[in-house]
Amino acid sequence: MVVEGRGARRLRAGMVGAGMIFDETYAPFFENAAREGLFDRSVGPFDVTLAGIASRTGQRAERYRRSGRFGDFGVWSGPHAVQQMLAEPVDTVLIATPDDRHFAAAKAALEAGKHVLIEKPSVLSLQELDTLLALAAEKRVLAKVVYHKLWDPDHKKLRTLVADGLLRHVNNGYCSLLEPKQISGQQFAEWIQGRNPGTYVAVHYIKLIDFTFGGKLTAVTCTGQRGLVGPADGPTWDSTQLRLVYRYDSGREAAFDIHTSWVTPDNFPGYVEQEVQFRFDNGVWNAHSRKRGVECTIEGRTPGEIKITMNNHYNAEFLEPNGTRCRRGYGIEVIERFFREVAFVEWGGPPQERDERLQQMRALAYNDLAADRQVVAAVHAMEAILARAAAGVPHCVVEVNGAKGGLVLHEPAGKSHVLYEPAV
Numbered sequence: 001m002v003v004e005g006r007g008a009r010r011l012r013a014g015m016v017g018a019g020m021i022f023d024e025t026y027a028p029f030f031e032n033a034a035r036e037g038l039f040d041r042s043v044g045p046f047d048v049t050l051a052g053i054a055s056r057t058g059q060r061a062e063r064y065r066r067s068g069r070f071g072d073f074g075v076w077s078g079p080h081a082v083q084q085m086l087a088e089p090v091d092t093v094l095i096a097t098p099d100d101r102h103f104a105a106a107k108a109a110l111e112a113g114k115h116v117l118i119e120k121p122s123v124l125s126l127q128e129l130d131t132l133l134a135l136a137a138e139k140r141v142l143a144k145v146v147y148h149k150l151w152d153p154d155h156k157k158l159r160t161l162v163a164d165g166l167l168r169h170v171n172n173g174y175c176s177l178l179e180p181k182q183i184s185g186q187q188f189a190e191w192i193q194g195r196n197p198g199t200y201v202a203v204h205y206i207k208l209i210d211f212t213f214g215g216k217l218t219a220v221t222c223t224g225q226r227g228l229v230g231p232a233d234g235p236t237w238d239s240t241q242l243r244l245v246y247r248y249d250s251g252r253e254a255a256f257d258i259h260t261s262w263v264t265p266d267n268f269p270g271y272v273e274q275e276v277q278f279r280f281d282n283g284v285w286n287a288h289s290r291k292r293g294v295e296c297t298i299e300g301r302t303p304g305e306i307k308i309t310m311n312n313h314y315n316a317e318f319l320e321p322n323g324t325r326c327r328r329g330y331g332i333e334v335i336e337r338f339f340r341e342v343a344f345v346e347w348g349g350p351p352q353e354r355d356e357r358l359q360q361m362r363a364l365a366y367n368d369l370a371a372d373r374q375v376v377a378a379v380h381a382m383e384a385i386l387a388r389a390a391a392g393v394p395h396c397v398v399e400v401n402g403a404k405g406g407l408v409l410h411e412p413a414g415k416s417h418v419l420y421e422p423a424v
Contacts, residue, residue, distance in 0.1 A: 009347055011339055012051040014090035016082055016105045017097040018060040020187050021119060024315050026096060028327035029335045030070040040340045043347040048339050051090045054081035086112045092342055095119060098191035099199055103128045110135035115142045117338045121203040122372050125380045126407065126420040133369055142345060142361055143369040144338055149204045150211060150366050151330035153313055154287050159212045169281045170213045173256040175205035178273040184229045184262040192229060197262040198222065198240035198382055205258045206378045211366060215246035217374045220381035220398040228263045235390040238263045242382055271307040377407055377424045384409050384419050400424055
């Protein structure tokens with residue numbers, strides 16, 4: 001049960017994973033919450049506290065606990081860490097593990113009746129998504145996913161222009177995200193075996209396309225390169241080139257190409273290089289992380305410790321004009337919004353109207369798992385296509401909602417595999 005005492009109401013959070021994404025977004029969120037608390041007009045003031053962290057080794061979590069940056073909390077490690085944490089009084093569970101470990105932790109948390117927030121991609125298959133959705137409905141809790149790029153001011157402006165009809169009917173699009181070798185070779189070296197950068201970051205753009213333009217996903221293709229972070233004939237990918245085809249109510253189609261890599265040189269000026277272009281009947285939208293932002297060089301500090309191309313909208317530490325320091329950005333804001341949604345469900349009105357409030361929050365298509373079907377379908381398809389390529393069968397195509405099923409992989413020689421039978 002969520003805590004409601006004489007003072008501010010309180011939500012206790014359990015964290016699964018304490019890696020890079022925790023450092024960049026969750027840690028500053030908990031620091032801000034410990035210092036300032038949260039306020040929402042529908043519920044008044046409330047607190048969010050970190051109750052504990054479950055991780056594989058517990059080393060980073062212990063360092064955070066010793067720092068005292070956001071109070072004392074429990075630390076659990078090893079194969080049973082999540083279950084041990086769930087035995088403690090927690091109200092919400094935040095999952096920021098490698099993508100192929102999301103499902104097990106989310107399933108356990110939902111089975112325990114906890115509100116859940118999962119880092120992108122939520123899960124890797126539609127079967128897993130169905131399981132989590134059924135559990136969330138049974139337990140009457142929220143199941144959400146983090147797509148922080150939807151809160152990027154540039155992406156919000158793009159969606160605004162589309163929603164207002166100023167940019168009319170997307171024809172095609174191109175998205176690129178390049179990350180340095182240290183991502184695959186150092187920060188994520190423990191979990192990248194058998195993985196690919198497409199699932200890891202292309203999913204941001206899949207969601208941007210799906211959420212901004214709507215339409216029905218009809219086909220998925222993907223290829224890629226190997227040989228730098230793993231064997232040239234193995235299942236670990238250096239880079240991927242994904243293509244999605246959508247059909248719209250007008251009967252017209254649009255193709256979107258999403259290129260991702262995590263083997264860019266570490267000293268590349270962009271560090272993380274992001275670019276998008278969308279073509280419309282009456283216009284073009286171009287956005288580039290380096291052209292829109294700031295470039296800074298400091299001898300001995302960039303590009304390793306400090307990025308040359310800074311995205312100060314996402315997450316940054318600021319010395320405010322009034323002399324105070326803070327860390328803010330849309331990467332932190334999206335986590336805060338999740339807790340506002342949970343608080344609204346639990347305290348935003350009479351207890352007998354909780355289910356109505358729950359449905360209101362589930363209707364938010366930007367982060368609810370129920371609105372993630374086409375994104376997960378694209379990820380599911382990409383994973384299957386790359387697996388067949390690694391097995392020596394390249395150039396497969398996945399058809400969505402065709403005659404043979406919701407997700408069907410077609411090999412060049414004509415053989416088909418049903419990945420997911422129900423309609424997507």
